[in-house]
Amino acid sequence: MTGREGRGGAAVLATSWWLVRRPGLLVPAGAALALVVATLPALDDGWALRVLRGVGVLLACAWVSATDDPAGEVVAASPYPRHVRTLARVGAALPPLAAAWAVAAVVVQVRAPEVPVAGLGVEALSLGLLGLAVGTGLRAWHDLHQPAHAAALGLVLLAFMTSAAPRWYALQQEQTWGPPWDAAQIRWWALVLVGAGVVALAVHDPLRRPRLGALVPVLRP
Numbered sequence: 001m002t003g004r005e006g007r008g009g010a011a012v013l014a015t016s017w018w019l020v021r022r023p024g025l026l027v028p029a030g031a032a033l034a035l036v037v038a039t040l041p042a043l044d045d046g047w048a049l050r051v052l053r054g055v056g057v058l059l060a061c062a063w064v065s066a067t068d069d070p071a072g073e074v075v076a077a078s079p080y081p082r083h084v085r086t087l088a089r090v091g092a093a094l095p096p097l098a099a100a101w102a103v104a105a106v107v108v109q110v111r112a113p114e115v116p117v118a119g120l121g122v123e124a125l126s127l128g129l130l131g132l133a134v135g136t137g138l139r140a141w142h143d144l145h146q147p148a149h150a151a152a153l154g155l156v157l158l159a160f161m162t163s164a165a166p167r168w169y170a171l172q173q174e175q176t177w178g179p180p181w182d183a184a185q186i187r188w189w190a191l192v193l194v195g196a197g198v199v200a201l202a203v204h205d206p207l208r209r210p211r212l213g214a215l216v217p218v219l220r221p
Contacts, residue, residue: 016085016092024065024148025093029100032058036104040111048112049120053172055104056124057159059097061152063128066093067135068148083203086136116176119185123172126188129195131155136202 032055036043039051066089069082101124105117134154138147162171171191173184 016088020066020089020093022065024068025062025096028058028062028065029097032062032100032104036107040107043108043111048108048115049174049176052104052108052115052117052120053123055101056120056127057156059101060124060127060131060155060159063090063093063097064131064135064151064155065148066090067132067139067151068146069139070145086139086203090132114176116181119176119181119188122185122188122192126191126195127155127159129192129199130158133195133198133202136199140202140204 035051035054035058039047043051067086069086069089101121105121108115109117131151131154135147135151138144138150144150164170170180171184171187173181175181
């Protein structure tokens with residue numbers, strides 16, 4: 001990578017952070033930290049598992065806000081293709097959300113050591129990637145420049161549905177050990193791969209059809 005390319009990449013990330021630091025990102029992230037603080041006295045009374053799952057849903061909704069591209073039509077002519085701009089926004093939003101998750105996980109681990117923080121991290125990552133998949137899919141295949149609200153709503157509904165299945169098939173397990181928990185973790189990892197795969201397909205720039213004049217030579221007399 002040349003110095004010019006490095007400066008260009010840094011500029012893209014800086015601009016992306018300026019674009020994503022909006023209420024759609026900051027409000028859910030702040031709410032996640034506020035949830036941990038508000039429930040701190042009850043974390044060692046059996047609420048830690050539900051609280052950390054709630055934190056994961058809020059942070060996933062915050063991450064989905066990075067799929068909004070209100071200036072997409074304007075910057076379409078920029079030297080950076082859509083997949084670069086999209087992934088830059090998603091990457092710029094990730095560090096503060098990861099920091100918020102780390103704070104919540106440490107607090108829960110201290111107050112309730114029996115809670116499987118790593119497993120709940122897989123759940124949060126899966127929800128985040130599924131939300132990104134919906135958002136980038138709406139942007140790519142339905143031409144929505146601001147799909148975050150619809151994607152976040154779908155994400156919240158999905159989070160509720162993951163606990164509605166029967167015990168042996170539910171994704172959100174209350175029992176954090178044994179075969180049901182292990183099977184749920186495998187399903188969550190499968191959803192991580194599905195979400196990442198859909199995002200990879202959705203962020204590709206649409207193929208431009210070549211003009212007829214570029215294919216058929218013009219014969220002049």
